Every structure is written in C-alpha cells, then in structure tokens.
Amino acid sequence: MNVVRRHALSAALVLTGILGDAIGVGAQVTYERLVGASSEPANWLTYSGNYASHRFSSLEQVNRDNVASLRPVWVHQTGAGGRLETSPLVVDGVMYITQPPATVAALDVKTGRVLWTWSRPMPASLKTIGFPRTNRGLAILGESVFFGTLDAYIVALDRATGSLRWQARVEDNALGYSITAAPLAIDGKVIVGISGGEAGVRGFLDAYDAVSGERLWRTYTVPGPGEPGHETWEGDSWRTGGGATWLTGSYDPDTNLLIWGTGNPAPDWNGDDRKGDNLYTCALVAIDADSGAIEWHFQFTPHDVHDWDANQIPVLVDEVVDGRARKLVALANRNAFYYLLDRTSGEFLLASEYSKQTWARGIDESGRPLLLPDTTPTEEGNLVWPSLQGATNWFSPSFSPKTGLLYVAVREMGSVYFKTEADYEPGKPFMGGGERALAGDEAAGAIRAIDIMTGETKWNFEQHSPPWAGVLSTGGGLVFAGSGEGNFFALDADSGEALWQFQTGGAVRSNPIAFEIEGKQHIAVAAGLSIFVFGL
Amino acid sequence: MIRIPLLLTVALAAIVTTAAAAGAQTSGKVLFDAHCARCHNVGGTGGEGPNLAVPVLRHAPDDESLAAVMRGGIPNTEMPGNFMLGDAEVTSLVTYVRSLGRVEPGSVPGDAASGKSLFDGKGACAVCHIVDGVGGTVGPDLSSVGVLRGTDYLRESLSDPGASVPEKFVNVRAVTRDGTEVEGVRVNEDSFTVQLRDARGRIHSLEKKTLRAFEKKFGESLMPSYEGQLSPSEIDDVVAFLTDLKGER
Numbered sequence: 001m002n003v004v005r006r007h008a009l010s011a012a013l014v015l016t017g018i019l020g021d022a023i024g025v026g027a028q029v030t031y032e033r034l035v036g037a038s039s040e041p042a043n044w045l046t047y048s049g050n051y052a053s054h055r056f057s058s059l060e061q062v063n064r065d066n067v068a069s070l071r072p073v074w075v076h077q078t079g080a081g082g083r084l085e086t087s088p089l090v091v092d093g094v095m096y097i098t099q100p101p102a103t104v105a106a107l108d109v110k111t112g113r114v115l116w117t118w119s120r121p122m123p124a125s126l127k128t129i130g131f132p133r134t135n136r137g138l139a140i141l142g143e144s145v146f147f148g149t150l151d152a153y154i155v156a157l158d159r160a161t162g163s164l165r166w167q168a169r170v171e172d173n174a175l176g177y178s179i180t181a182a183p184l185a186i187d188g189k190v191i192v193g194i195s196g197g198e199a200g201v202r203g204f205l206d207a208y209d210a211v212s213g214e215r216l217w218r219t220y221t222v223p224g225p226g227e228p229g230h231e232t233w234e235g236d237s238w239r240t241g242g243g244a245t246w247l248t249g250s251y252d253p254d255t256n257l258l259i260w261g262t263g264n265p266a267p268d269w270n271g272d273d274r275k276g277d278n279l280y281t282c283a284l285v286a287i288d289a290d291s292g293a294i295e296w297h298f299q300f301t302p303h304d305v306h307d308w309d310a311n312q313i314p315v316l317v318d319e320v321v322d323g324r325a326r327k328l329v330a331l332a333n334r335n336a337f338y339y340l341l342d343r344t345s346g347e348f349l350l351a352s353e354y355s356k357q358t359w360a361r362g363i364d365e366s367g368r369p370l371l372l373p374d375t376t377p378t379e380e381g382n383l384v385w386p387s388l389q390g391a392t393n394w395f396s397p398s399f400s401p402k403t404g405l406l407y408v409a410v411r412e413m414g415s416v417y418f419k420t421e422a423d424y425e426p427g428k429p430f431m432g433g434g435e436r437a438l439a440g441d442e443a444a445g446a447i448r449a450i451d452i453m454t455g456e457t458k459w460n461f462e463q464h465s466p467p468w469a470g471v472l473s474t475g476g477g478l479v480f481a482g483s484g485e486g487n488f489f490a491l492d493a494d495s496g497e498a499l500w501q502f503q504t505g506g507a508v509r510s511n512p513i514a515f516e517i518e519g520k521q522h523i524a525v526a527a528g529l530s531i532f533v534f535g536l
Numbered sequence: 537m538i539r540i541p542l543l544l545t546v547a548l549a550a551i552v553t554t555a556a557a558a559g560a561q562t563s564g565k566v567l568f569d570a571h572c573a574r575c576h577n578v579g580g581t582g583g584e585g586p587n588l589a590v591p592v593l594r595h596a597p598d599d600e601s602l603a604a605v606m607r608g609g610i611p612n613t614e615m616p617g618n619f620m621l622g623d624a625e626v627t628s629l630v631t632y633v634r635s636l637g638r639v640e641p642g643s644v645p646g647d648a649a650s651g652k653s654l655f656d657g658k659g660a661c662a663v664c665h666i667v668d669g670v671g672g673t674v675g676p677d678l679s680s681v682g683v684l685r686g687t688d689y690l691r692e693s694l695s696d697p698g699a700s701v702p703e704k705f706v707n708v709r710a711v712t713r714d715g716t717e718v719e720g721v722r723v724n725e726d727s728f729t730v731q732l733r734d735a736r737g738r739i740h741s742l743e744k745k746t747l748r749a750f751e752k753k754f755g756e757s758l759m760p761s762y763e764g765q766l767s768p769s770e771i772d773d774v775v776a777f778l779t780d781l782k783g784e785r
Contacts, residue, residue: 083614130574132614198574381578418578420569434573436581440703441754445727464727485726498745501728 027092029140029159031187035253041475042516044090047137047182048396049513051251052316055398056473057514061521062536063476067490067500069536073522074112076531078105083509084526087137087182087396087470089145090515095524096159097531098135098182101126102149104157110517112533116162120149129176129429130198136394137182137248139190141210146190148179154192154208166213170194174427176201182248184258186289189216193245197263197309200430203243205260205287217292221245221262221280229279229297237274240424242266243281247311247394252327252343257295258287259316259329259343263309267422268388269377270305270432277302282310284331286346296346298367300333305376306359306417307388308335315399315406316343317452330452332397332408334390337363338455352455354448355391355410359384377417377433387415387443388435389466396470396511398479403493405449405458407479411466413443447471447481449496459496470511472523480523482508488525488532504532564632567625572633575614580636585615589636591683591783602630638683644776646769651777654770659762661774667781673737674721675759676702680783690775694766697757707756708732710742711749718742721758 029045037045041058049055062070078084082100089096094115095107101122106115126133128150138147144156144165151173156165170192171177176199184191192206203221208214221243223229233241242265249260262285265271265278282301285294300310315330329343336357340349348367361370375384389411397408415435422432437443445463450456461481469482478499479491488508489501506528514523522535569578575585582588595610596602603626609617655661662671665678681690692699701707706722708730720734730750732740735758744750762771 081611081613128616132575133616416578418569420566429570431570431574434569434578436573436578439577439582441706441752462727464725483727487726487728489728498728503726503729 028142029091031141034141034185041514042519043092044088044513044515045140046089047087047139047184047248048250048313051186051253052399053248053250053313053396054315054401055313055396055471055511055513056400058475059514059516059521060475060477062474062523063478064492064499066536067476067478070490070500070502070523070534071536072502073517073533073535075533076107076112076114078529078531080529083132083134084529085134085136085394085509086526086531087511088513088524088526088531089138089140090513090524091140091159094159095531096138096140096145097526098138098147100135101133102135102151104138104145104147104162106159106162107531109515109533112531118157118162118164120151120153120155120167122150123173125174126151127173127176127199127427128178129196129427130431131178131180131195131246134180136180139183139185141185141190144210146183146185146210148181148183148192150178150180152177152179152194154179154183154190154206154213156190156210156213168208168213168215170206171201175199176427181246184248184251185210186251186253186258189289191249191251191258191289193247193249193260195244195246197242197244197246197266198268198429198431199427200240200242200266200424201244202239202241203245203262203281205245205258205285205292207289207292219285219287219292219294221283221285223279232276232279234273234275240266240430241274241278241281242268243278244309245311246309247313250314250316250329251289252316255327255344256289257343258289259314260285260287261309261311261314261331263311264304264307267424267430267432268305268307269417269434270419270422271303271376273422275303278304282308282335284310284314284329284341284346286343298339298341298346298348300331300337300339300367300369301335302368305419306335306384308333308386308390310334311394312392313396315397315452317399319453321349321453330399330406332392332406332450334386334392335359335369336386336391337369338406338450339367340453340455341367350455354408354450354455354457356385356412356414357391358414377419379419381416381418381436383414383416385414386411387413387437388417389413389437393468395468395509398471398473399452400473400479400493402475402477403449403473404452405473405493406452407471407473407481407493408448408450409467409469409471409481410446410448411443412445413466414438445483447479447491447496449479449493461491461496461498467508469508469525472512472514474514476521480512480525482510482512482525482527484508486527488512488527488534502532502534504528504530506530563625564628564630564635567629568632572629580633588633589684591637591680593633593637599630599634602633603627606630644687644772644779646772646774646776648773648776648780650770651773651775654766654774655777658770659766659774664759674735676705678778678781680781682779682781683783685778687775687779690778691771693759694771694774695761695763697759697761698755701754701757705757707753707758709749709751709753710740710747712742713746713748715748722752
C-alpha cells in the first residue's frame with residue numbers, strides 16, 4: 001500500500017509539474033481542511049459551508065458599498081429536467097453540482113465549462129413518494145465526492161475525473177426509501193440521511209467508510225422493542241413510523257457528536273393509530289459519530305399531525321449564557337418556533353415564535369408546546385398556520401458571527417388541513433390526509449433576522465410570495481437570498497435594506513454560496529435549471 | 537387460507553358494487569388527495585403544481601393523454617410518473633381530475649339568447665371582455681367561464697364584482713417618483729417590481745422602491761356593478777349566456 005501510495009505521490013508531483021497551476025485538483029481535501037473550512041473562504045467545502053452549518057462566508061470584497069455593481073460572470077445551463085435545488089461545492093478551482101435526477105457535474109469555476117459529469121440511470125420503477133425528484137448537494141473528502149441518489153444509493157466518485165470509486169445500496173427504494181440530501185463527510189466517514197416519511201419508512205441515519213463504502217453503523221430514529229422511546233408508539237406503528245433524516249445535519253468535532261434533524265411521524269396527518277409522542281420524530285438527535293449511539297434528543301413537535309418535520313439545518317454556536325461559555329444549537333423550526341438548546345445535553349434554553357402560528361399557546365419550560373384546541377386535521381378541513389410546508393423548510397438559514405443574527409427565509413402561509421384514512425401498503429403513499437394551502441395574495445414570505453441568543457426578530461424583509469430559497473450571509477455585511485419569482489438579491493445584514501437584485505428568469509430554489517476565483521469574491525446560486533455565478 | 541362464508545362473500549360483493557356505483561369520483565378523490573394534492577392542492581386548485589380545475593389541461597387534452605401523464609409524468613417538468621397506480625385507479629383519478637374544472641351549472645332560469653344580446657348591447661360587456669376571440673381586454677377572457685365558474689359566482693360577479701377578483705386582475709394604483717399616477721390591473725409582481733396594464737392596454741413596469749405610493753385594491757374591481765343597471769331577469773339572462781360559454785369554437 002505504501003509503495004503504491006509513493007508511486008501515486010510521485011506521479012502527482014510529476015503531473016503538478018506538467019500542469020503547473022492550471023487546476024488545483026490533486027490537493028487532498030483532508031478532514032482537517034473540513035474542520036477548518038471557515039478559514040479557507042476561497043473554497044466552499046461542505047454543504048452548509050462549515051460543520052457548524054453557518055452558511056457564512058467571511059469574504060468581504062463584495063460589500064454594502066459595491067454590491068450594486070454585482071453582475072453575472074457566467075451561467076451554466078444544466079439541461080436537466082425537474083427541479084434544480086443543488087448547493088454547489090467549490091474546491092481548488094472546481095465547482096461540483098448535482099442535478100436531477102441523479103447526475104454530478106464538475107465545472108471549471110472560472111468559466112462554467114463542464115469538466116466531467118457522471119449519472120446513475122434511474123429505474124423506470126423509481127419511487128419518490130411525497131417529494132420532488134431533486135438532489136440538494138454533495139460532500140467531498142480525500143479524492144472523492146459523495147452523493148446520494150433517488151433510488152437510495154450512496155455513490156463515491158473520483159473528484160478529478162468523475163470515475164466511479166464505489167456505490168452502495170442504502171435501502172430498498174421499492175419501500176419508498178430515497179436520498180435527496182447532501183451527505184456529510186467527516187473523519188473517514190460519510191454520513192447519509194434518507195427520505196421516505198410519506199411512504200411509512202422507518203427512518204435512520206447511516207455512516208459509511210469513505211474509502212471502502214462499507215456501512216459502519218445504522219441508527220434508527222424510531223426505536224424498536226426494548227429501546228428507550230419505543231413506549232411512545234402504539235402497537236406496531238413504530239414499524240412504519242417515519243422520522244426520515246432527509247437533510248444534512250451538523251457536526252461538532254470537539255464532542256464528536258452529529259446533530260441531526262428528523263422528519264414527521266407517518267402517516268402524516270392521521271395520528272389515530274400511533275398515539276404517543278412518537279420519538280424521535282420531529283426532533284434533533286445527537287449521535288456519537290464513532291458508535292452511532294444516540295446521546296440525547298430534543299423533540300420539538302410531539303405526536304405531530306401537520307407534517308412539521310424538524311429537518312431544518314441545526315446551527316451550532318458557542319456563546320456565553322449567564323456568564324458561562326456554552327456550546328449551543330439553534331434551529332428555526334418548520335412549526336414556526338425558534339429554539340435554542342445546549343448541544344452537549346439537549347437542554348432546552350429558549351423558544352420564540354418567529355412566524356405566524358395558530359396551533360400553540362406557547363412553549364413551556366421544558367420546551368414542550370402548549371397546544372391550542374381544534375388545530376388538528378379533520379375530515380372537513382381545519383385552517384392552521386403555518387402550512388404543511390412550514391414557516392421554513394429545507395432551504396438553509398445563515399448565521400453571521402459578525403452580527404450574531406440568524407437569517408431565515410420564512411413562509412407566511414396557512415393551510416386547511418384534511419384528515420383521511422391511512423392504510424399502510426409497502427411502497428405506497430402513507431399520509432392520511434392533505435392540505436389546501438392559502439395561495440396568491442393570502443400568502444407571503446420574508447427574510448427575517450433573528451437574534452440567536454434571544455430569539456427576537458431584529459428586522460424583516462418582506463417577500464412577494466413564500467420562498468423556496470436559502471440564505472447566505474457574508475463578511476461584507478450582506479445577506480443573499482432568492483425568490484420564487486426569480487429574484488436573486490442582497491440585503492444589508494444589519495438593517496435588511498435591499499441593496500441589489502437580479503432577475504434570473506427562473507425560480508430560485510437553492511442555497512447560495514460564496515468563494516473566490518483568482519482572489520476575487522464570487523457568489524453562486526442555482527435558479528431555474530441553471531447555475532449563476534456573480535462577481536464585481 | 538381464510539374461509540369466508542358464502543353469504544358474507546355475497547354481502548361484501550354487494551357493498552363493493554354499491555361503492556363502485558357511488559361513482560369513481562369518490563375513490564378518485566381519495567387517490568387524488570393521497571398522490572396529487574401535495575403539489576396540486578386538495579380540490580386541484582393548484583399550489584406547487586399547476587391548477588387542474590380548468591377546462592383544458594395543457595398536457596392532457598383528452599382522457600387518454602391524462603392517464604398517460606399520470607403514469608409517465610411530463611418530461612422536463614416536476615410532474616413525476618406514478619407507476620404505483622393500477623388501471624382502475626388511473627380511471628378513477630382521470631374521472632375525478634376531469635370533474636375538477638367543470639362546475640355543474642344547476643338550474644339557470646334565464647334565457648341565454650337574450651343574455652347574449654344584453655352582453656353585446658345594453659350591458660356593453662364586450663367592451664372589456666373577450667368571448668370567442670372578440671371583445672376588449674381590460675377584463676378576463678370569458679370564453680370558458682361557463683366551465684370554470686358556477687352560477688352563484690357569476691351572479692355575484694355581476695352584482696358585486698369586487699367580491700372575488702382573479703389574481704391577475706387585482707386593481708393597483710401607483711404613484712411614481714415624479715408624481716405620475718398609474719392605475720391598472722396587476723399583470724405580474726415580484727418582491728422588487730410590478731407590471732400593470734392600464735385601461736388603454738399599455739404595460740407599465742415599475743420598480744417598487746422608486747414609488748411614492750403603491751396600493752393593491754383588494755375587494756375592488758374595475759368592473760361596474762350591474763345591480764340596478766340590469767333588471768333581475770336580465771341578470772338571469774346574462775348568467776344563462778355565460779353559463780353556456782364552454783370554450784368550444
């Protein structure tokens with residue numbers, strides 16, 4: 001092995017000599033680089049920018065004074081069908097994107113020209129129950145990029161050429177298991193979450209060896225017989241209990257804990273046959289990255305019947321609380337409340353309502369919601385805020401260490417919730433109802449700045465419609481966000497004042513990133529079916 | 537093997553037959569709520585996916601093409617295929633989706649021919665509305681209004697036009713930086729800009745931050761109320777005429 005490695009190293013040195021500094025592929029993306037991702041803002045190394053999921057870039061070349069001059073530098077039309085929700089990675093001169101249904105593309109970051117693509121053909125029998133055929137991004141570690149597929153495989157590709165290194169079946173797509181989330185690469189491992197909460201899957205989080213593709217552990221988010229929390233499920237309802245792990249979580253290298261959100265219990269809108277709190281659905285779980293053991297959990301919405309998944313991005317911050325330095329996790333939940341917890345123990349610290357809601361009187365001292373009567377789905381329909389898509393959803397928030405504010409794209413929208421019968425059949429929809437969402441002028445959106453320590457809203461930028469796009473904040477004092485009408489725009493991070501906007505011509509349904517091309521700051525976002533890169 | 541007594545089998549068959557006779561629409565609705573409503577909304581009125589409560593579906597002009605869309609999806613769009621559905625389920629779903637855009641006319645007391653005369657003459661409706669390619673463009677095209685709207689809605693639109701204004705016909709007033717006042721219907725809007733069409737059909741593209749005033753007049757319509765202008769029986773006649781407009785030329 002050593003011999004082979006030495007030869008590879010010599011070859012790499014020779015190649016570097018030949019290629020000069022053409023494209024920097026070859027420099028290893030080590031775990032140490034991922035831990036220190038915030039300190040190399042020229043690149044965007046992991047889905048949310050760093051393990052703490054700040055989606056913050058310290059770059060400040062583009063700032064309040066010059067953002068009005070921001071212009072497109074290149075556009076890459078993917079030619080894909082469906083919905084482009086990818087959050088790119090940028091590593092040493094190469095941008096990596098995913099596009100539906102199951103393609104990875106590597107682009108020259110200077111021009112947008114394609115370097116390679118790799119696709120996994122999707123079978124005609126592909127099942128995507130309860131969500132669009134999309135993919136939200138990828139992970140990088142060592143010489144590989146990793147992504148999950150709609151037919152529930154995890155794939156490792158050589159990052160220089162796109163050659164397949166390995167692929168492994170995560171679960172059976174015929175049962176409704178699927179992957180749309182970007183994996184999270186940590187020290188030697190790839191962490192993979194799954195979708196399928198609308199098909200009555202039993203949710204889990206997996207870890208794979210980054211080199212061999214061997215599965216290292218699987219932790220179910222719905223406890224089986226004999227496991228703590230199993231008593232919160234009635235009868236056999238745990239077998240089809242949901243709790244999907246369908247977005248990328250966060251990681252604390254100091255405590256070696258993965259902090260990961262879980263989705264709705266199944267069936268979504270009819271909880272009659274799953275009485276109880278339904279742990280660990282609609283919760284955050286803290287999982288030891290070596291053993292897969294659940295160290296703590298915090299459930300936001302016990303016995304959810306509104307599809308208020310808690311998969312939103314958990315944001316890790318270290319702050320002083322009552323004179324004591326604490327490791328915290330903040331989360332703007334789909335259920336319209338903002339939460340702050342201790343991330344070493346799951347201890348509840350505070351909650352505040354950040355968007356209109358009509359289902360709870362508030363949150364009690366233990367973090368449990370105080371329910372209002374007559375707010376569950378009925379056969380006739382019941383109007384409740386927020387809608388089943390929630391006050392926010394999969395698109396990312398951003399935390400700026402400079403302002404101490406969490407920027408959240410908010411959906412101000414109610415739904416009439418319906419309940420119907422739900423009978424489980426493997427690989428079929430298992431939802432038990434539906435919604436009629438308020439639309440048009442009855443719904444609206446916002447970018448909202450929340451004080452991460454108090455939960456107080458500091459400013460609000462109104463949007464014409466509820467957004468499906470995430471937020472990026474930067475060292476230049478800017479917040480970038482997008483709209484369903486195609487606007488990609490920049491706000492003042494302190495005041496929320498709009499400073500710049502560009503009409504992309506297609507709905508923005510993605511998360512922006514920032515990086516450098518030859519020392520100059522750029523911003524990228526997917527809009528419509530294209531990738532746009534902006535610079536001064 | 538579970539043995540079911542013959543009598544019970546017959547009774548079960550009877551129940552199943554009765555349920556089938558109750559109409560494919562019932563099971564179609566259940567299937568629709570499970571498979572389609574997440575994007576198209578309960579009732580098919582549109583949400584993440586398009587509004588299906590319209591007389592003509594762009595990708596599915598007939599039942600056969602609608603069934604094909606349900607099974608195979610629409611390439612290069614977000615509409616997925618759904619191989620999980622059996623033939624009987626697709627048939628029920630097709631029946632249900634077809635029913636969404638068709639409003640039962642109910643009993644219409646008026647005389648449609650007389651209604652047409654009023655529409656073109658005394659009511660001067662054609663000044664603002666197109667029917668079968670002829671008429672003005674200030675208001676909505678009414679060529680298919682009979683399949684889109686029920687008689688109660690049509691009657692209300694004549695007596696109280698502001699009660700339910702379509703999204704693309706919200707009346708908007710804006711005052712620009714130089715004091716110019718622009719009024720018209722909202723053709724499109726985003727968080728930063730709005731596009732208006734004034735009474736003369738001119739498009740005004742305005743940047744919101746440059747406006748001194750910007751007002752969306754929900755509950756107001758450019759259309760006058762016909763209450764008092766037309767007699768109750770004349771309104772019945774116009775409603776009868778509108779109900780007959782099925783978009784067929």
